[in-house]
Amino acid sequence: MIEGALWRRWVFYNIPLILFVFVLLFPFYWMIVTSFRPDGELYRPWNAMNYMPFWTNKPTLEHFRYLFEETDFGRWMVNTMFIAVVSTLISLFCGVLAGYALARLNFPFAGSLGTVIFVTYLVPQTLLFIPLAEIIRDFHLGDTPWSLILTYPTFLIPFCTWLMMGYFKAIPKELEECARIDGASRWKAMLYIIIPIAVPGILSSGIIAFTLSWNEFIYALVFLSSPEQKTVAVGVTSELIRGDVFFWGSLMAGALLGSVPVAIVYSFFVEHYVSGLTGSVKG
Amino acid sequence: MTVTAVPDVAGRRPAVRLRKLEDERWLAFALLSPTAVLLGLFIAYPFVEGVLLALSDAKVGDPGHFVGFANFAKLWDDNIFWTSVWNTFWYTGVTTVFKLGLGLWLAMLLNRHFRGKALVRAFILLPFIIPTVLSTFAWKWMFDPTFSVINWTLFHLGFISQRINWLGDPGLAMSSIIVVNIWRGVPFFAISLLAGLQTISPELNEAAAIDGARPWARFWLITWPLLLPVTLVVMLFSVIQTFADFQLVYVMTGGGPANATHLFATYAYQIGIGTGLLSQGAAVSLAMFPFLFAIVVIQLLYIRRVEVR
Numbered sequence: 001m002i003e004g005a006l007w008r009r010w011v012f013y014n015i016p017l018i019l020f021v022f023v024l025l026f027p028f029y030w031m032i033v034t035s036f037r038p039d040g041e042l043y044r045p046w047n048a049m050n051y052m053p054f055w056t057n058k059p060t061l062e063h064f065r066y067l068f069e070e071t072d073f074g075r076w077m078v079n080t081m082f083i084a085v086v087s088t089l090i091s092l093f094c095g096v097l098a099g100y101a102l103a104r105l106n107f108p109f110a111g112s113l114g115t116v117i118f119v120t121y122l123v124p125q126t127l128l129f130i131p132l133a134e135i136i137r138d139f140h141l142g143d144t145p146w147s148l149i150l151t152y153p154t155f156l157i158p159f160c161t162w163l164m165m166g167y168f169k170a171i172p173k174e175l176e177e178c179a180r181i182d183g184a185s186r187w188k189a190m191l192y193i194i195i196p197i198a199v200p201g202i203l204s205s206g207i208i209a210f211t212l213s214w215n216e217f218i219y220a221l222v223f224l225s226s227p228e229q230k231t232v233a234v235g236v237t238s239e240l241i242r243g244d245v246f247f248w249g250s251l252m253a254g255a256l257l258g259s260v261p262v263a264i265v266y267s268f269f270v271e272h273y274v275s276g277l278t279g280s281v282k283g
Numbered sequence: 284m285t286v287t288a289v290p291d292v293a294g295r296r297p298a299v300r301l302r303k304l305e306d307e308r309w310l311a312f313a314l315l316s317p318t319a320v321l322l323g324l325f326i327a328y329p330f331v332e333g334v335l336l337a338l339s340d341a342k343v344g345d346p347g348h349f350v351g352f353a354n355f356a357k358l359w360d361d362n363i364f365w366t367s368v369w370n371t372f373w374y375t376g377v378t379t380v381f382k383l384g385l386g387l388w389l390a391m392l393l394n395r396h397f398r399g400k401a402l403v404r405a406f407i408l409l410p411f412i413i414p415t416v417l418s419t420f421a422w423k424w425m426f427d428p429t430f431s432v433i434n435w436t437l438f439h440l441g442f443i444s445q446r447i448n449w450l451g452d453p454g455l456a457m458s459s460i461i462v463v464n465i466w467r468g469v470p471f472f473a474i475s476l477l478a479g480l481q482t483i484s485p486e487l488n489e490a491a492a493i494d495g496a497r498p499w500a501r502f503w504l505i506t507w508p509l510l511l512p513v514t515l516v517v518m519l520f521s522v523i524q525t526f527a528d529f530q531l532v533y534v535m536t537g538g539g540p541a542n543a544t545h546l547f548a549t550y551a552y553q554i555g556i557g558t559g560l561l562s563q564g565a566a567v568s569l570a571m572f573p574f575l576f577a578i579v580v581i582q583l584l585y586i587r588r589v590e591v592r
Binding site: 013016017020021023024025027028030031034042043044045046047090093094095097098100101102105106107108110113117119120122123124125126127128129130131132133134135150151153154157158161185186187190211214215217218221222232233236237248251252254255258259262263266267270273274277278281 | 474534
């Protein structure tokens with residue numbers, strides 16, 4: 001990279017970058033500060049003399065206590081985790097197999113099926129949520145975790161398949177042919193030779209699928225109704241807002257805790273996440 | 284004899300099945316069937332069901348009758364529907380331009396060597412990773428009319444003299460929502476475009492610099508054309524997600540004040556689920572389809588043209 005004097009580097013690179021990082025991260029800082037701030041400090045108008053936005057002198061765990069004792073927050077976390085893990089596993093299973101078939105097998109309509117997968121990848125949840133709610137009710141799945149576990153794969157499978165196709169295409173054909181010559185059957189060559197090599201791809205798809213299902217909102221909002229069945233995002237939205245009253249402290253505490261599992265998974269697998277994300281747009 | 288024949292038959296059956304899997308067509312069929320079943324049940328079937336629903340007068344608890352295009356005719360005369368259409372296009376257009384511009388800028392800032400680069404890259408993706416509904420609540424709190432930290436900051440910097448009601452004013456509310464969407468989308472653009480930038484050999488830029496090309500010319504004549512394929516795919520995803528967005532508006536304003544900030548999806552939710560007019564809601568949702576279809580077709584054709592070139 002061609003760079004000039006020190007002041008130029010600050011003006012053109014460092015200061016803009018610091019501003020970007022500041023704006024991108026500030027809402028999270030705000031979330032953290034709010035969730036530890038006692039109500040007395042929280043509900044001071046912005047133009048009050050003692051409004052102290054960036055720090056709090058008397059941090060409190062009151063909002064977290066409220067969350068666990070007065071709402072089903074613990075249940076919501078467990079529900080969300082269960083739904084995200086199971087739907088991710090289902091999607092990985094389907095996506096890996098389908099990706100393998102589309103990337104490495106010769107069969108009629110392989111190309112057009114690939115296109116179909118890509119198009120379903122682009123179908124937004126908001127297009128189908130009303131008829132889907134009817135179908136969920138007809139199947140007697142309403143208000144159960146299975147309503148989400150079975151519908152989340154509709155956007156996760158196309159994503160996993162698409163990503164895995166890329167990974168499988170990059171593995172040389174010769175590897176499989178060697179295994180076949182040594183006497184392995186077609187599907188054994190897939191299971192024992194090709195899939196183990198694609199593990200990084202499987203990990204990337206799995207992590208992104210997990211964050212996507214943790215993030216999903218409209219299906220959970222429409223399909224679930226009783227408080228103890230809800231996911232974090234829906235529970236926080238519906239139980240911590242009563243009419244016009246927002247329980248801001250607990251809302252922020254819930255948002256903070258609800259983000260933790262995703263943040264942990266992400267922090268352990270940043271590289272996989274990024275390579276999956278960029279792999280998915282290379283097409 | 285018959286007794287020994289039983290385990291023999293049972294033992295051979297799976298072998299026959301496995302031999303069938305040697306044929307690539309059978310193997311492909313077996314591998315694709317779980318996906319086909321799930322996508323068929325929960326995408327294709329709901330789509331057909333949605334079309335039928337939109338052509339009926341079904342309500343919650345009432346299957347309704349076929350009414351043809353009555354629901355769509357009703358939407359044609361519905362001012363709120365047209366506001367949502369306009370909002371959706373405005374929202375998608377404005378946010379995409381900013382996400383692309385800022386994302387590209389951020390990608391270029393990150394495309395050099397400096398200490399802590401990996402850490403910065405990991406942190407800036409957070410807005411994209413953290414569940415949208417949860418982070419949007421943080422923004423809603425920041426935009427709160429009485430307790431807004433943004434008002435406090437602007438006041439102390441001397442930009443404003445009285446409070447701004449960010450989400451209560453119809454014009455400002457949409458702009459506030461747009462800001463949050465840009466905030467959430469920039470990291471995705473930046474990280475994807477950064478990956479694209481890293482595939483461009485720095486020697487190209489250096490050679491052009493030696494030949495006397497100014498930075499601006501180097502950007503337009505080297506970086507931008509080479510980055511275009513990745514940019515287009517990123518934009519395709521972003522445009523569709525934004526066009527069909529729900530969560531952000533639902534949390535920030537719920538479509539208010541006075542239905543001024545509805546998008547297709549939030550209006551469909553309000554009618555279909557909120558008031559229980561399923562058929563009318565399904566019609567609003569479905570009205571999104573021709574636009575989405577057009578966006579996908581145009582972008583895919585354009586991507587293909589760029590890639591061929």
